[in-house]
Amino acid sequence: MKGATARWQAGGLAILALVVPLTPLVPEFWVTLLILIGLASLTALGLVVLTGMGGMTSFGQAAFVGFAAYTTGLLSTTYGLSPWLGLPAALVVTGLAACALGAITMRLSGHYLPLGTLAWGISIFYIFGNSAFLGGQTGMTGIPPLRLGSFSLIGPRSYYILVWLAVVLSLVATINLLDSRVGRAFRALRNNAIAAEAFGVLTARAKLIVFVYAALLAGVAGWLYAHFQRTLSASAFGAEANIDYLLMAIVGGVGQVFGALLGAGIVIVLKDLLQDMLGRLGMFQDLVFGIMLVGILQYSRDGIWPLLSSWLPPTTPRSIDPAADIERPARAPATSSGPLLALDKARKTFGGLVAVDDVSFNVGHAETVALIGPNGAGKSTLFNLITGVRRASSGRVSFDSASIERLSPQMIARRGIARTFQHVRLVPELSVLENVALGAHTRGHAGVASAVLRLDRAEERRLFAHAARRLERVGLAKEMFRPAGHLSLGQMRLVEVARALCLDPRLLLLDEPAAGLRAAEKKALAKLLRELKGEGMSILVVEHDVDFVMGLADRIVVLDFGKKIAEGLPQEIRVNPLVIEAYLGGVE
Numbered sequence: 001m002k003g004a005t006a007r008w009q010a011g012g013l014a015i016l017a018l019v020v021p022l023t024p025l026v027p028e029f030w031v032t033l034l035i036l037i038g039l040a041s042l043t044a045l046g047l048v049v050l051t052g053m054g055g056m057t058s059f060g061q062a063a064f065v066g067f068a069a070y071t072t073g074l075l076s077t078t079y080g081l082s083p084w085l086g087l088p089a090a091l092v093v094t095g096l097a098a099c100a101l102g103a104i105t106m107r108l109s110g111h112y113l114p115l116g117t118l119a120w121g122i123s124i125f126y127i128f129g130n131s132a133f134l135g136g137q138t139g140m141t142g143i144p145p146l147r148l149g150s151f152s153l154i155g156p157r158s159y160y161i162l163v164w165l166a167v168v169l170s171l172v173a174t175i176n177l178l179d180s181r182v183g184r185a186f187r188a189l190r191n192n193a194i195a196a197e198a199f200g201v202l203t204a205r206a207k208l209i210v211f212v213y214a215a216l217l218a219g220v221a222g223w224l225y226a227h228f229q230r231t232l233s234a235s236a237f238g239a240e241a242n243i244d245y246l247l248m249a250i251v252g253g254v255g256q257v258f259g260a261l262l263g264a265g266i267v268i269v270l271k272d273l274l275q276d277m278l279g280r281l282g283m284f285q286d287l288v289f290g291i292m293l294v295g296i297l298q299y300s301r302d303g304i305w306p307l308l309s310s311w312l313p314p315t316t317p318r319s320i321d322p323a324a325d326i327e328r329p330a331r332a333p334a335t336s337s338g339p340l341l342a343l344d345k346a347r348k349t350f351g352g353l354v355a356v357d358d359v360s361f362n363v364g365h366a367e368t369v370a371l372i373g374p375n376g377a378g379k380s381t382l383f384n385l386i387t388g389v390r391r392a393s394s395g396r397v398s399f400d401s402a403s404i405e406r407l408s409p410q411m412i413a414r415r416g417i418a419r420t421f422q423h424v425r426l427v428p429e430l431s432v433l434e435n436v437a438l439g440a441h442t443r444g445h446a447g448v449a450s451a452v453l454r455l456d457r458a459e460e461r462r463l464f465a466h467a468a469r470r471l472e473r474v475g476l477a478k479e480m481f482r483p484a485g486h487l488s489l490g491q492m493r494l495v496e497v498a499r500a501l502c503l504d505p506r507l508l509l510l511d512e513p514a515a516g517l518r519a520a521e522k523k524a525l526a527k528l529l530r531e532l533k534g535e536g537m538s539i540l541v542v543e544h545d546v547d548f549v550m551g552l553a554d555r556i557v558v559l560d561f562g563k564k565i566a567e568g569l570p571q572e573i574r575v576n577p578l579v580i581e582a583y584l585g586g587v588e
């Protein structure tokens with residue numbers, strides 16, 4: 001209750017802050033500055049989503065501001081179109097440009113991605129500045145203002161309302177989007193794209209959607225900018241603007257929605273102050289910004305917003321309705337009486353290294369098979385072949401008698417294979433519950449539009465009830481609202497198990513699930529895995545804890561240097577001389 005009151009107070013203060021500039025208490029010059037902050041924060045907000053959440057750094061956002069500004073400018077001057085109709089036209093042009101540029105650049109990774117955006121950012125800047133129909137070097141003039149009937153939105157105070165209305169709507173849309181099924185998928189893109197794919201997220205598509213969304217926010221800013229300034233010059237959309245937008249996102253907090261506003265405010269006010277103070281020595285402005293950036297990266301890598309947000313009232317945890325849990329999927333019955341998973345001479349080479357060397361074995365229905373072997377034996381590579389992360393160089397992997405070795409990870413997940421990872425792959429800043437709900441991605445359908453308009457609440461309730469139930473099963477219900485990054489390594493592994501269970505898999509692949517678990521936790525995990533097997537689930541587990549494996553597995557397959565050296569019942573494997581020499585002699 002206290003938290004709710006505090007939130008109302010914070011909301012009231014925010015509304016007051018938005019309304020005060022409409023009164024003569026605030027000089028017009030400051031209102032103009034607030035308009036520029038609002039416009040910049042729209043573009044910076046897109047960057048926060050693109051870079052901070054999606055992990056894609058762009059040096060080209062100013063180009064999208066330019067596309068929209070020139071589109072509405074051209075249509076309203078040369079073709080006499082209403083400036084209001086310029087908005088949809090600008091968004092269509094910006095969206096199409098983003099689709100084309102994104103389709104090319106979003107395939108790049110690492111340093112090549114920002115370099116790619118820099119390259120087209122510069123090219124588009126030159127196109128703007130050298131196209132006669134856009135006004136060339138002199139720029140475009142005479143852009144009409146926006147009108148409401150006979151009233152022109154010319155004065156800063158009237159334009160301020162429009163700009164900040166757009167900012168508030170964009171903030172709400174972005175917050176809604178991030179708090180949704182697609183939003184969770186976006187947030188997994190930055191460091192956990194492999195995990196997202198393993199749960200059915202179409203990552204290439206998700207990246208393109210994030211890219212277009214960020215470009216559209218920049219497009220709204222461009223449309224507003226054109227009818228506010230009423231003249232356009234290419235210099236507003238060049239390298240300096242691109243760097244400013246990135247600076248805003250980083251200074252405010254690149255992983256934080258409100259960081260965009262804060263960063264835009266700090267950079268624009270500071271720029272103005274520095275211009276006043278330094279006058280002709282304006283070139284030192286870059287030096288000041290450079291020092292500021294180094295300071296932030298050194299002392300608060302997540303930007304300034306996280307420092308301020310600790311003073312805000314805590315958010316209430318979402319309520320979970322256990323009755324809303326989704327039904328288990330109605331899977332087609334097994335098409336054959338044969339094994340659920342079959343590997344036939346599966347082989348994987350990395351250059352000259354044979355990581356998996358013609359390995360064959362099966363996992364039956366409701367059977368637990370353990371895969372053991374020394375470090376580097378090829379166990380994780382084998383998991384990657386089964387889940388489609390890597391393609392087999394030769395051989396066959398079939399699931400329920402159908403070949404899956406050429407399928408994508410997403411298609412394999414949809415068939416009912418879920419996995420955990422040797423190196424935990426969670427999104428640390430998301431709550432434990434949200435991480436687990438990512439496992440149910442394929443069980444939901446809501447897209448971007450439903451998320452933005454909040455039409456996905458019923459589906460979200462079902463997904464979260466499903467995730468909460470899986471968390472209960474692994475004994476982590478109490479931790480569900482904590483950020484996943486705050487858990488111990490053992491707990492994170494259990495969260496991965498819960499996430500995998502969220503897919504309701506027919507085959508569960510566990511890569512070293514007991515590593516980092518305490519004795520009691522291991523016992524509880526073994527009990528859970530036995531229960532799952534009792535419910536008909538098949539399990540393939542890689543584990544170095546021999547006692548855990550011996551007590552759990554129906555059968556054990558042993559790998560060494562990529563080759564299968566033994567297969568049999570636990571008691572047979574324990575006394576197998578080849579296994580003792582290659583592995584057990586070293587671990588017991």
Ligand SMILES: Nc1ncnc2c1ncn2[C@@H]1O[C@H](COP(=O)(O)OP(=O)(O)OP(=O)(O)O)[C@@H](O)[C@H]1O
Nearest residue numbers: 350353355373374375376377378379380381382422
């Ligand atoms: N992407 C890769 N490129 C080149 N070599 C690789 C790659 N991935 C794995 N390997 C090599 O393949 C071999 C098998 O590695 P893998 O990680 O599958 O072994 P593992 O049995 O899971 O070992 P551990 O128990 O240490 O995880 C190792 O020699 C490893 O160095």
